[in-house]
Amino acid sequence: MSNDDLGHWMAHIQARTEAALESWLPASDLAPTRLHEAMRYATLGGGKRVRPLLAHAAGALVGAAPGALDRIACAVELIHAYSLVHDDLPCMDDDVLRRGKPTVHVEFDEATALLAGDALQALAFRVVADPGLGIPSDRQLALVAMLADAAGSRGMAGGQAIDLAAVGQTMSRADLEFMHIHKTGALIRAAIRMGAACGATADPDRDTALDHFGKRVGLMFQVVDDILDTQADTATLGKTAGKDAAQDKPTYVSILGLTDARALADELLAEALASLEGLGGEAQRLAQLAQFIVHRKF
Ligand code: GRG
Secondary structure, eight states, X not given: OOHHHHXXXXXXXXXXHHHHHHHHSOOTTSSSXXXXXXXXXXXXXXXXXXXXXXXXXHHHHTTOOHHHHHHHHHHHHHHHHHHHHHHTSTTTTOOSEETTEEOXXXXXXXXXXXXXXXXXXXXXXXXXXXXXXXXXXXXXXXHHHHHHHHHSTTTHHHXXXXXXXXXXXXXXXXXXXXXXXXXXXXXXXXXXXXXXXXXXXXXXXXXXXXXXXXXXXXXXXXXXXXXXXXXXXXXXXXXXTTHHHHTTOOXXXXXXXXXXXHHHXXXXXXXXXXXXXXXXXXXXXXXXHHHHHHHOOX
């Protein structure tokens, strides 16, 4: 699988994800129209779709049906989109730019942004719980639980609570890792686990290896996000650059310095790739995605 091939495959999965999101999101002329417009504005036509790409790559590795993976991809992206809407609110990170356009509360209003996030989260669970998923019901329930764990207080929302409490504080490296593993890592890890759980057969060794990969990639994603916040400009990122330092937030760059933060990202990449070693050539796509995540420019 060449990098050229990766580009085509990514474009293909991104288009499938867009189509799946379009099919699940309520039409903008359906009442309540303003809320539905805001949900669509927050979700469609933007973002790298990293979590859907990982879900598809993990699912393809285990022979999962592409239609089921479209739904998993859609669900994790809906949770991600909701988290971005809420994260940008004045009571949280208070940002005005996301994916190169005004944030949802700027384009609409705060109450609509809050409700749009809530409704996107509910829709994510609706998608996974839908009978059309085509997965035996015990495993479908397990998928619902995986998504809930990743999004909840022991996952993404918990990590966000730690993040908000950390503003202006000093933090140990261990505490920073704990925060990042939850805030960003939990959903990325869940995307991979959920994709893999759509396969016809369980293989404990394979699933453990994939989960180890997901943990490393989840943390690596945020280490690189911390680096990009200091190195890239607002136009490239599509969101306000330099936010972490401006808000006096502890990050890998503030704690380790830029050089060691980069070294850590490389170390996590090596660990992630090592965990794929026993999984054969089909794991190549996940390896390529890990490389993409660490070398991304936005
Ligand atoms: C529960 C009230 C309430 C709020 C929750 C959970 C939450 C608010 C915020 C989660 C924190 C968060 C936004 C984590 C993700 C951090 C991150 C690196 C986002 C950027 O992800 P990319 O680069 O973005 O994948 P694109 O735009 O490419 O999809």
